[in-house]
Amino acid sequence: MRRVLAICIVCTMLAGSLISAHNVRMTKAVSFSVSKEVITIGGPLKADLKTIDESFAVVLPLSTDKQITTGEADDRYPSLISDGGGNLVMAYSSALSFLEVDLGLAYSTDNGENWMVLTPVDPFDGEAELQTALDFCRVEDGKSLAYGTFVTSAGNGGITPFIVLEDMTAYETWSIYYLDWTDNDFYGLDSIDIACDDEIEGMDEDFVMTYTMSFPAFDQWPEVHQIPFILFHPEGDSYWCYWFYYNWSSHARIDIDRAMNNIYLTFQTTNDTNQDVVLEFAPESALGEWGDGKGEMGLFRVGGSADATNPDVDADNNYVYLVCQINEIGINEDIVCFHSSDGGETWEMTYIANSPDNEMYPVIEAKGSTATCLFTKNGDLYAAITTDGGNTWEITGPINDETGSVIEEYACADVAAGYAVWQDGRGGNGDIYFDQATALPAFDISISGGFGIKVTITNVGTGEAKDLQWSIDLQGLVFVGKHSEGMQGSLKPGESITTKLFVLGLGPVGVSVSVDGTTKEASGFLLGPFVLGMS
Secondary structure, eight states, X not given: OHHHHTEEEEEEOOSSOOBOXXXXXXXXXXXXXXXXXEEESOTHHHHOEEEOOHHHHSOOOTTSOEEOOOSSSEEEEEXXXXXXXXXXXXXXXXXXXXXXXXXXXXXXXXXXXXXXXXXXXXXXXXXXXXXXXXXXXXXETTEEEEEEEEEEOHHHHTEEEEEEESOTTOGGGEXXXXXXXXXXXXXXXXXXXXXXXXXXXXXXXXXXXXXXXXXXXXXXXXXXXXXXXXXXXXXXXXXXXXXXXXXXOEXXXXXXXXXXXXXXXXXXXXXXXXEEEEEEEEEGGGTTTGGGTOSOOXXXXXXXXXXXXXXXXXXXTTEEEEEEEEEETTSOOEEEEEEESSTTSSOEEEEEEOOSSOEEEEEEEEETTEEEEEEEXXXXXXXXXXXXXXXXXXEEOOOSSSTTOBOXXXXXXXXXXXXXXXXXXXXXXXXXXXXXXXXXXXXXXXXXXEESEEEEEEEOSSSOEEEEEEEEEEEEEXXXXXXXXXXXXXXXXXXXXXXXXXXXXEEXXXXXXXXXXXXXXXXXXXXXXXEXXXX
């Protein structure tokens, strides 16, 4: 009870800009007239695709740790994404020495059974590439589009890079871009994250980025130190950013609730005596106005007599999960979850882990009322699962097979589609390992033609799918069968369902199949009830 009372929660619905006793947030949208310069992951490196050593390329039981990176480099800060169809991409920082810290990338097309590891790249010639972040965007023309970013020391930390993965399964389509803010004397890029939606109305690119950075006084703006930013790209315009006047902030994270089109931004900041966690949230439609306090939904602050640190946030279908670690003065670190089932209008708090040991560095992945939180304890990685929106949690683990091998620090692990990656020191230096964290479904979708359209959905994941919702949509001159949808009560791992759709039309046709957030597209030619050349 004493620990609960030490957490101070303030939830304010905002109609204008926020003014409090400790902070005055004066946000401003700034348009940077900068060119988007491309750095291809190419030259001799593009062709130098490295396969994992044979000992790591065999099919291993998912209960066994799988080592992804090897060699002398110290590999840290992994991030992981899944397109829901078996394709995974991982980014990480790879340090051969203090002066040679590069960006590493790897991908799998079979839910992590086998990995292709690219030679680490040095996009900014001798600068350090550190904390990484990735997010899946959408399936476009049959390709899984994703975006990423990373912390770099380039330009004294005045560079904001981002990665475009046009096809998660084809590394030759991956490129790195950056925005150079050094003309405005911005510096000190420290923490970074990125979040995507299928489509953000009015945006040229469907991602929103957050980071912490500093700048000296200019125009009417005072000098700031490590404040949080949010960056986006309006349609037909330059890149824009807002900043929030919370000096000495860190550990910024961001997520988008795709079903509800709401953005959730969290970061750690000081309240003059100790550390607080702040959650800002607003609808996507507020981009362009958010910094003026318009369209804003709310502010949620965790603090009081306890330190609140290392936050992460994830949201899906109006369920919001804010996790962080808390520490009363002289007491150990615990993991808590502040959760909402109404998009942030009301909140409750639940302890995820509060043993006598230190539980630290939480990361969270949400799918409606189900969520998975990873955290570390005594050099081990654990998973906590909720199926009731955050009210109760069940802890499993350790995930790592070798006791005490996890290198514990901020951004040491990530979770996607029920899989975990983490930095591990069992080999004497830092390597990245992979394993199943929880049992979750994933879907492979097959679309074929002939007499009508045949769709086969296979659960290629590790958990049972329940109340599986699917839909089939056709684009073109279609007279019959333009849309079909249904629900499957249960689909266990390895099981398939097949749906046949009678159609009638003429000319080119596009087919889009969606299964619980996983989408696949195909195209062909309609000749009456026959579908030809489907691919």
